[in-house]
Amino acid sequence: xxxxxxxxxxxxxxxAALGLAGAADAFTSRKSARVNxxxxxxxxxxxxxxxxxxxxxxxxxxxxxxxxxxxxxxxxYVSRAMGPSETTNRRSAVQFTLDVNMLAGAEPITNPPxxxxxxxxxxxxxxxxxxxxxxxxxx
Numbered sequence: 001x002x003x004x005x006x007x008x009x010x011x012x013x014x015x016a017a018l019g020l021a022g023a024a025d026a027f028t029s030r031k032s033a034r035v036n037x038x039x040x041x042x043x044x045x046x047x048x049x050x051x052x053x054x055x056x057x058x059x060x061x062x063x064x065x066x067x068x069x070x071x072x073x074x075x076x077y078v079s080r081a082m083g084p085s086e087t088t089n090r091r092s093a094v095q096f097t098l099d100v101n102m103l104a105g106a107e108p109i110t111n112p113p114x115x116x117x118x119x120x121x122x123x124x125x126x127x128x129x130x131x132x133x134x135x136x137x138x139x
Contacts, residue, residue: 030132033059036087053115060096061128072126
C-alpha cells in the first residue's frame with residue numbers, strides 16, 4: 001500500500017512540475033485572454049469564447065505593459081485582423097505589434113471603433129489597457 005502511494009505521489013509531482021513549466025511561459029490578460037508571441041515583433045491575443053473588442057485590446061495593452069515593458073504612451077497596432085490562431089487551435093485571434101513597420105503597408109488609424117480590429121487600427125497602450133477595467137454592456 002505504501003509503495004503504491006509513493007509511486008502515485010512521484011507521478012503526480014512529475015506531471016504537476018511539467019504542467020507548471022508550460023503555464024509559466026503563458027501570459028493571461030486581466031480579462032482572461034491568452035497572449036502568445038508569434039515573432040519578436042508580433043503577439044497574438046486569443047480571448048475566451050465570445051470575446052469582444054474590449055478583450056482583444058485589453059489583452060494587447062496588458063501584454064505590452066506587463067510582458068514587454070512598453071510605456072503607456074506607446075502605440076499598439078493590429079498587424080493581422082481576426083482569424084485562426086497561429087499559436088493555439090482556437091478559431092478567433094488577433095495579432096498585434098508595437099512596431100508600425102509590421103503593418104504590411106496599411107496606414108495606421110488611431111482610435112478606431114472598438115470591435116473593428118482591422119490591420120492598422122491603433123491606440124495608445126494606455127487606452128488599450130483601460131479596456132481591462134470596463135464592464136460588458138447589454139446586460
